[in-house]
Amino acid sequence: MVHHPHGQTGFPPPASAAQSPEGLFSAYRNGPFFCELTNSGAPPDPRIELILERLNALPxxxxxxxxxxxxxxxxxxxxxxxxxxxxDAIDRILPFDLIPRILTQAEWQHVEAGVKQRVAALNMFLWDIYHDQKALKDGIIPRELVVGNSNFCEAMIGLDVPGGTYVHINGTDLVRDDTGRFLVLEDNGRTPSGVSYVIENRHTTLRVMPDVVAGIDLMPVDEYGMRLHDALAQVAPTGVDNPQVVLLSPGIYNSAYFEHVFLAREMGVPLVEGRDLVTENDRVYMRTTGGLRPVHSIYRRLNDDFLDPEAFDPSSMLGVPGLLRAYRKGNVTIANAIGTGVADDKAVYAYMPRLIRYYLSEEPILSNVETHICGEREGLAYTLNNLDKLVVKPVGESGGYGLIIGPHATREELADFRRKLEADPANYISQPVVQLSVSPTLCETGLESRHVDLRPFAVTGKSTWVLPGGLSRVALKRGSLVVNSSQGGGSKDTWVLAS
Amino acid sequence: MTITVDPIATLPPQPLLSRYAECATWLARYMERIENLARIIDITETFVRSGAADGWQAIIQINADEDRFFKAHAKATAERVIAFYVIDRENPTSIVSLAHAARENARSLRPIISVEMWAQLNVFTNFIRDLRAADIRPSEISTLCSRIKEACQTHTGITEGTLYRDQASVFYNIGRHIERADQITRLIDIKYHTLLPSDAGVGSEVDISQWSALLRSAAGYHAYRRVMAGDIRPSSIVGFLLQSAAFPRSLTTNLRLLHNCLTQLRRDYRLLPSSRILERVEHLCAVLENQTASQIILRGLHEFNDWMQYELQSVQREIGETFWPKEPLTSLFAPSDGTFPEGGMTQSQT
Incomplete structure (x- = not known):
């Protein structure tokens, strides 16, 4: 995920290296941006004041x-x-910043309600497009955008997934503008990652900042594994008393392997690789020392393409031949469902507010960032006319690749990009500048403001539960908007005040 | 009065993924092998100091690494052999390669091993990976070997104290005992190789001091003294190393413990195919028990050791074929550089 640009001018100068007698925050400036810690509203929450006081007193x-x-x-x-x-195999940590990002209970309830609403709409949308396609017939979203989408999966048509749940694990990327308003930047409904850091960050905080957190009642994050296991058991094929849940990982060479280990341990289920599973008579089994044992619910951290070499990419060595047949027979549940990528597509994102109104007859609780669809005539014209002011992103990419941040780009880069955009407009969307919120972050010279986002994680079996807080990612480079770990991002512990 | 039943006690044993069983066995084997290699390098250094001219050559021989070593090096000098066995990544029998393989197996096992086990292995294997030529100078080598040995023992201790006692721990112990059994025969072979040809005869001062060093390197010197007092005949020492039921690194101890593990699989986890393997191990025990060390030496100590190593490999192979049978297609996702042991999981010594 990538953040939108802000003008370079607004960014506060780095604090002076020498700490003034008033404390850690004396040189901290958040400029024109909303600060997650110091803009705690009026009257300020006394607990946030207390935390600030404690932090300020730290040398x-x-x-x-x-x-x-x-x-x-x-x-x-x-x-x-x-x-x-x-x-070599080099192990890197996700840089961890000790200054927490704090949400009040009221802020959290707003986010939580918004995320639940969004997940409900995503699941209803997916059910619809793989069944009656009412939203397409009613013209709510262009048919081509859905059925022509590379993530639309023919094999899912007509399949009744248990509980109507497609997106069991969802990560909603949120940002806040200069007024502190939460905006949805992106939905992640395939295999969103990062939740292990939420929980490990909390453990680390409690170990190294006990004096700062003392006496502050925070919403706990420890029950994620249990909730996830419950959800996966709830959506297991019917008629199974004690469903066997497994986590399917690409293996130890995957960069997110630690998270797979973490989640398997927290759920208390085997971490399997494709080679540990076999199908027989359209049922899935794992190979154990005592022979084959049935598997009912698979939390997969493998992309659709790799899941079943018989059905999708035949060169995949990571998948399980025959898995799709077992899935279609209803003998195994796969979470997230296959073909969810069509719902978190950046082009479909633009239609989410309309889809929420359509399926739920509610106004969206969390707004989108205003989005122009370059595949539509007006959207393309607007984007081309304002290229230097907009962020333009390819719809199929993740991890912050292939985009251009207009105000930061050179004239040549803009001209280059214009050609790419004109050649394949349907591949792009554009969004305006958002003055992203910041959070005090420990840097070379002391505390400085750095941009942050928030990814809450929602777990859905028969109902939806949202892990309090979520992953706060921080762009560690001064002025940078890119929070991805692959591009110099770090993370913070997200505290939700318990009351 | 109500009788409460511990719910844990009524749960059926959980199945264990075949891959976990395989990785647990090999994790234990690699860690034991690293420890033993450190012991062997340490004792060779002692031998060479006490006058065994071709001591460094002996390590190459007992590991059957002649081809690999002499392809790259003309002479078995101290520096070259130490580098070959400590930091050479091209050599799959070096400590750095073994540590890498142990680490990869432990990574696969992370879902089921304790956090403490992983953390210690992580720190240790990173330390080994970062060793450079300056760290293995002859003046440093004894200290380094001690440090490696201690890290392996720390691993063993943490494992004893934290690894949950389910099937995975049984397979881990299987690996440990197979490797210890194998390694004691190799350690004895070191003496066999350095002894030949020797100007100093059996029972000479050099001979005695070498046998003592051997006992020390197996951490058996004082126990031996206590039990055998002044008896320093080679046959007694060989007898102790092979047949002492109380010495934790002896062949007989490890065959017995291996037997216990296989019994446990059959009895506690209903893995009945383990019976076949038990019979094999019983045969090895019988061969060892039915002759004295003097008889073994008379018939050929080296030949006995070789035979035992071969038999232990067969046991390992049969365990693999029984509990983690392979399909034709198994080579998944090997690291692209290919310098580390292929497939990591199942590298055998020879």
Whole structure:
């Protein structure tokens, strides 16, 4: 996910290296941006005031020592992602910033309600497009955008998934503008990652910042694994008493392997690779030392294409031959369902507010960032006329690749991009500048403001539960808007005040 | 009065993924192998200091690495052999390669091993990976070997203290005992190789000091002294290393414990095919028990060791074929550089 640009001018200068006698925050400036910590509303919440006071009293050296200790611990515990180079497998930690990002209970309830609403609409949309296609017939969303989408999966047509749930695990990327309003930037309904960091960040905070958090009642994050297991058991094929849930991972060479391990452990289920599973008579089994044992519910962290070499990419060595047949027979549940990618597509995103109104007869609780669809005539014209002011993203990419941030681009880059856009307009959307919120972050010179986003995680079996808080990602480079771990992003612990 | 039943006690044993069983076995084997290699390098250094001219050559011989070593090096000098066995990534029998393989197996097992086990392995294998030429100078080697040995023992201790005692731990112990059984025969072979040809005869001062060093390197010197007092005949020492039922690294101890593990699989986890393998191990025990060390030496100590190593490989192979049978297509996702042991999981010593 990538954030929108802001003008370079608004960004506050770095704080002076010397800490003034007033404390850690004395040189902190958040400029024109909404600050997640210091803009705590009026009258300020006394608990946030207290936390600020405690943080402010920490000597900078002390904070640095704690940060180094935290990072060493994350590295030693192997809370890492692995990057493969020519010769070596290098473990990297997701940089962790000790200054928490805090949400009040009221803010959280708003986010939680908005996320639940969005997940409900996503699931209803997916049921609809794989069944009656009413929204297409009613002209709510262009048919071509859906059935012509590369993530639309023919094999899902007419399949009744248990509970009508397609997106069992959803990550909604939220940002806040300069007024503090939450906006949805992106839905992640395929295999969203990052939830392990939410929980590990909390553990780290409690270990290295006990004096800051003391006496503050936070909503717990520990029950995620249990909730996830419950949800996966709820949507297991009917008639199974004690369903066997497994987590299907691409294996130890996948960069998110730590998270797969984490979730398998938290759920108390086997972490399997494709080679551990076989199908027989359209049922799925795992290979154990005592022979084959039935599997009923699969939380897969493998993309659709790799799931079943018989049905999709025949060269996939990671999948399970025959899995799709077992799935279509209703003998196994796959979470998330196959073919959900059509719903979190960046082009479909633009229609989400209309889809929420259509399926739920409700106004969206969380707004989209205003989005122009370059595949539509007006959208393309507007985008071409305002290229230097907009963020333009390809619809099929993730991880912040292939986009252009107009105000930051050179004239040549803009001209280049214009040609790409004109050649394939349907592949792009554009959005205006959002003055992204910031959070105080420990940097070279002291505390500085850095842009953050928020990814709450929603788990849906028969109903939806949202993990309190979510992953706060922070762009560690000064002025940068890109929070992705692959591009210099870090994370923060997200605190939701319990009352 | 009501009788409460512990719900844990009534749960059926959980199935274990075949891949986990395989990885647990190999994790234990690699960690034991690293420890033993450190012991062997350490003792060779002692031998060479005490006058065994071709001591470094012996390590290459007992690991059957002649072809691989002499393809890259003309002479078995201390520096070259140490580098070959500690930091050479091209050599699959080096400590750095073994540590990598142990790490990959442990990574696969992370869902079921304790956090403490992983954290220690993570720190240890990163330390090994970062070793450079300057860290293995002859003046440093003894200290380094101690450190490696201690890290392996820490691993063993953490495993003993934290690994949940289910099937996975049984397979882990199977690996440990097969490897210890194998390694004790290799350690004895070191003496066999350095002894030949020797100007100093059996029972000479050099001979005795070498046998003592061997006992020390297996952490058996003081126990031996306590039990055998002044008896320093080679046959007694060989007898101790092979047949002492109380010595934790002896062949007989490890065959017995291996037998226990296989029994446990059959009895506690109803893995009945384990019976076939039990019979094999019983045969090995019988061969070992039905002769004295003197008889073994008379018939050929080296030949006995070789035979035992071969038999242990067969046991390992049969365990694999029984509990993690392979399909024709199994080579998945090997690291692209290919310098580490292929497939990581199932590398055998020879």
């Amino acid at each position: 900078l050296d002390d904070l640095r020592k704690r940060a180094a200790q935290a990072e060493q611990e994350l590295y030693n515990l192997g809370i890492t992602f692995t990057v493969y180079s020519e010769r």
